[in-house]
Amino acid sequence: MTSTAAHHLRHIPLGLAFAFALLVNPARADEGGVSFWAPGQFGSLAAVPSDPGWSLALSYFHASADAGLSKNFLVGGRLTAGIDATADLVFAFPTYTFAQPVFGGQAALSVGWAAGQARGSAGIGLAGPRGNSFDSSQSDKVTGGSDVYGLGTLKWHDGNDNFMVYGMFGIPVGAYRVGRLANLGTNHGAIDGGGGYTYFDEKKGREFSIVGGLTYNFENTDTHYQNGVDAHVDWAASQFLSEQVHVGLVGYFYDQLTGDSGSGATLGPFKSRVAAVGPQVGYFFPIGAQKGYLNLKAYWEFAAENRAKGWNVWLTLALPLSGAR
Known part of the structure; x- marks a missing residue:
């Protein structure tokens, strides 16, 4: 990989171009299969600094997941037998990277929001006359x-080594209604924090990134359900085939460390976990004197416990908005 290609990397919002596609999926983990953290958010070159100024990441996310009828979930306060869910969302995530160092490092602040559609179906237990009950499939x-x-x-940044710490929070303003099978919001706040490392050999065009963190969830006051503490690890590895193109693998591991709680957690601790792996490809393209970036990555899940599993695809477009320096 030439120094010109390495220079291009400093002119795009790397932390988001390779990383961001945050969402609330209707069938992932915790209450109703929904977690604040979407596994796989961070990817290749996640810890590599970028140029100061404004940048924008636009992400399209499609996810599909299901669980058998033998698995029960609490969705919107209702007990369901299994779940089949899909989601399609488009995210906008503007970022400002500061020129002045903070503790010797490069600081950046971002805010994100998405619009889209979620669909869900499941078996619902309904109360009938004289105390009888019967099952019904609803969507x-x-x-x-x-x-x-x-x-x-x-x-x-120190030679081939790059280090990162991050903090994240969620404000529950998304579309949500108690009793609904599909929601785009969690109806509870959350905070998340962690750190990451990227090894990037610019001469050979090789990189490996890993980011880990913990999530604390506040209580959903409408359902009196509080998700446990979650741990997550995202990783990625890639090889540059040219100055414009790199290919590689991505993956994640998600594990709930403490059980769910609250009077609404009628299924008990309901700890969940899942792992996933898949391919990725990235492409740099010119925008005047700078470079934009397009990344496509996909994940296939396995080893799921107390959650629906499936596959998801993220397509991210990263654009530098500040002038070249």
Whole structure:
């Protein structure tokens, strides 16, 4: 990889171009299969600093997941038998990267929001006359906006080694209604924090990135359900085939460390976990004197416990908005 290609990397919003596609999926983990953290958010070159100024990441996300009828979930306060869900969302995530160092590193602040549609279906237990009950298959669809997300990062660069710490929070303003099978919001706040590392050999065009963190969830006051503490690890590796193109693998591991709680957690601790792996490809393209970036990555899930599993695809377009320096 030439120094020109390496220079291009400093002119795009790397932390988001390779990383961001945050969403609320109707069938992932915790209450109703929904978690604040979407595994796979961070990817290749996640800890590599970028140029100061404004940048914008636009992400399209499609996810599909299901669980068998033998698995029960609490969705919107209702007990369901299995779940089959899909989601399509488009995210906008503007970012400002500061020129002045903070603790010797590069600081950046971002805010994100998405609009799209979620669809879900499941078996619902219904109460009948004389205390009898019967099962019914129901489906639901919602179109609207997601919660609002804030992200702050601090990155350091030392030769081939790059380090990062981050903090994140969610404000529950997304489309949500108790009893609905499909929601775009979690109806509870959350905070998340962690760190990451990227090894990037610019001469050979090789990189490996890994980011880990913990999520604390506040209680959903409408359902009196509080998700446990979640741990997550995202990783990615890639090889540059030219100055414009790189290919590689991505993956994640998600594990709930503490059980769900609250009077609404009638299924008990309901700890969940999942792992995934898949391919990725990235492409740099000119925007005047700078470079934009397009990334496509896909994940296939396995080893799921107490959650629906499936596959998801992220397509991210990263654009530098500030002038070249």
